[in-house]
Amino acid sequence: MYAQYTEIALDHARNPRNVGGLDDANVVVQVGDPECGDTLLLFMKIEEGNIAAISFLIKGCGAAIATASMGSELVKGKTLNEALLVTDETVTAALGGLPEDKEHCSNLIASAVHAAIGQYLSTITGEVAPVSFRIDRDGEHQQ
DSSP states (O other): OOSSOOHHHHHHHHSOSSBSOOTTOSEEEEEEOTTTOOEEEEEEEEETTEEEEEEEEEESOHHHHHHHHHHHHHHTTOBHHHHHTOOHHHHHHHTTOOOGGGGGGHHHHHHHHHHHHHHHHHHHHOOOOOSOOEEOTTSOEEO
16 A cells, blocks of 8 residues: 555654653553564553553564554543544554555554553453453454
8 A cells, every 4th residue: 555654654663752661650551463573562641531641662663663652642641532542543544654564563552552441441440351452453352
């Protein structure tokens, strides 16, 4: 679909936003793509139903870094409901597209955000959150 990376994607890959740990995070989740080996560790501080702070550590290619950076920017400061609307397609579109063989990278951040919110809500309701949560390359939820 896209022969090369957009300037926006390159900027996020070269200068990722929200990288690092978060000492006062109240939610931490890890997701990965076993097919390509990318792994994302997401830290979130949720206060009064809003994502007050977000950061991540990632092991992956430039596209994985760019999508994690953009995805973290898209949900920072948002309500939980607004953040749940962010999908892999939303992240890819915000970057101006990705090469077709790299579009799956946006699943990491979308899956991590959804899993983190699920984990946070489970602490409020007392229900057990899924041990692992992943959206596969076809957009299907897997546990």
